[in-house]
Amino acid sequence: MSNDNLMFTATEHGQAMHAKVKAFIETHIEPIEAQFWEDCHKKNPDGNWENWEWPEAYESLRKQAREAGLWNLFLPDDTLGAGLSVTDYAPIAELTGRSLLAPHVFNCNAPDSGNMELLWRYGTKEQQDKWLTPILEGKTRSVFCMTEPDVASSDATNMEATAVVDGDEIVINGSKWWSSGLGDPAVDILIVMAYTADERADRHHQHSMVLVPVKTAGVNIKRMLKVFGDYDAPHGHGEISFENVRVPVSHFIGGPGKGFEIAQGRLGPGRIHHCMRCIGAAEKSLELAVKRGMSRTAFGKPLLQLGGNFERIAEARIKIDQARLMTLYAAQKMDAHGTKAALTEISAIKVVAPTVLQEVVDMAIQIHGGMGVCQDTLLPNFYAQARVLRLADGPDEVHKTMIAKLELKRQGFSRSTKSDKA
Known part of the structure; x- marks a missing residue:
């Protein structure tokens, strides 16, 4: 039973998009995927993430996908995305899962897809204009920073990184790791989840999400982490520290305690x-x-x-x-x-x-x-x-x-x- 046999669960629009994605993958991605990753390894031979880059075919494929209307397919917005429901998008996600490259080509890869949806749902107009739009357009990339090296992160309330309000600024201190996509040369913005103490609130309203530009003073990318011996370049999964990092209070997403x-x-x-x-x-x-x-x-x-x-x-x-x-x-x-x-x-x-x-x-x-x-x-x-x-x-x-x-x-x-x- 392939997902073709389950398309009755999708709308006509979903079925049409599924057919277009399938044809694009078969025509443009599958024939070059093996060579693409071989080229990728040649360009990125080690853990020196500052020199990582995508092969030439990367931007060409993304441009073709965008021109074909196969862009931001996960986003249920018919202007910014493809206007697909979760049910419509699910079989399309299955198609992209057959390839390591396809999610990137359609601008539907993690963690960017989740970060884009987060900003689309919860971001202010200013945050959306400044940070969401460039990611939607494929000009920049983003990272989600939640897991920490020094605590058992299976209990997210354990996190020790802090986001403390100081006047009109947020001060962030702590360490994160397994921050996926941190090695991408286009990374511009981090979404950092951290502890914001509030004696009036319960344990699930003590944490906040904060937008932190990657080039902010005090942000230190310490290293990329290997997964089973592979750096997964030029995407990468990194360890990062925050030392008295200061950003405006307006960089809270949804406000303090809403993490x-x-x-x-x-x-x-x-x-x-x-x-x-x-x-x-x-x-x-x-x-x-x-x-x-x-x-x-x-x-x-x-x-x-x-x-x-x-x-x-x-x-x-x-x-x-x-x-x-x-x-x-x-x-x-x-x-x-x-x-x-x-x-x-x-x-x-x-x-x-x-x-x-x-x-x-x-x-x-x-x-x-x-x-x-x-x-x-x-x-x-x-x-x-x-x-x-x-x-x-x-x-x-x-x-x-x-x-x-x-x-x-x-x-x-x-x-x-x-x-x-x-």
């Missing part, structure tokens, strides 16, 4: 996008496994006819389709009732989709043999994507805890209910 509220609005659609891209990557991995398994012979038979591989292919198909249906259901519920009403479904797919991708990629790697762990396929990158996503945007354990609490609440038990009263 968690805004984060939920940002992460809801973003998790749908991540999960559908996982499903696209899983589909691509399964296709590669079948082609490899049917084209290679061992002991007088195609590889797929050996060692239970037929069953593995069947299990992969079942898991992918289950994950897709769960994610489309979450998307439809979000469109119909809002993010808050779909919290269980969003957490569930955040556990399921990366796990399915990890399992399918692992199977595909095994069938490929040595080729499966080298740069000749996208499989190692897909595996890294899956494993990282089981940590990013909340680890599996946090989402499972959320699902359990919501289930208890649904059945009439409060969070504080003791087990002996069950």
Whole structure:
């Protein structure tokens, strides 16, 4: 079951955009992707992020996509984006997930997509004009700074970085890491989530999101972090420190103490996008496994006819389709009732989709043999994507805890209910 068979869930506009994206990927991206990443590695041989750059084909592809109207497809605004609902965009996100390059080409890559939606929903007119518009136009890039090196970030209320109001300025101190996209040569703005103490507020109204230009005094990019030995240049995931960084009070997004509220609005659609891209990557991995398994012979038979591989292919198909249906259901519920009403479904797919991708990629790697762990396929990158996503945007354990609490609440038990009263 490919996502083509599920397009009944999308509007006519969504179906038309899906067809255009599919044709663009097949015509312009797939034929050059392998060479693109080879060129990328040649241009960016080490962790010296200040010299990172994109291959020449990058801007050319982005220009073609924009001229074709395939730009900011994730944004449900028919002027700034494509006017697609989450349900309309979900199958398109799956298509882009089959490629490492496609999300960048359509200006739909994380963390920019989430940051753009955040500023679109919660930013002031001044913030939108100054920071959102250049990202929407593809002129600059952005970073989201939340995870910290010195605390257990699975509990976001642990964060130690501070954003303190001092007169008409915000003073930011602390460290962040795994700030994705920090190595991109076009990065211009950081969205920093930090602790803003307020004795009058509860624990979920003590944090703020602040816009910090990357060249502000006191902002120090310390290093890029390798993921399984790869710097992921020129996108990169960095460690960054803030030492008495000062920005105007007008750089609060939504005001002080609104960080968690805004984060939920940002992460809801973003998790749908991540999960559908996982499903696209899983589909691509399964296709590669079948082609490899049917084209290679061992002991007088195609590889797929050996060692239970037929069953593995069947299990992969079942898991992918289950994950897709769960994610489309979450998307439809979000469109119909809002993010808050779909919290269980969003957490569930955040556990399921990366796990399915990890399992399918692992199977595909095994069938490929040595080729499966080298740069000749996208499989190692897909595996890294899956494993990282089981940590990013909340680890599996946090989402499972959320699902359990919501289930208890649904059945009439409060969070504080003791087990002996069950």
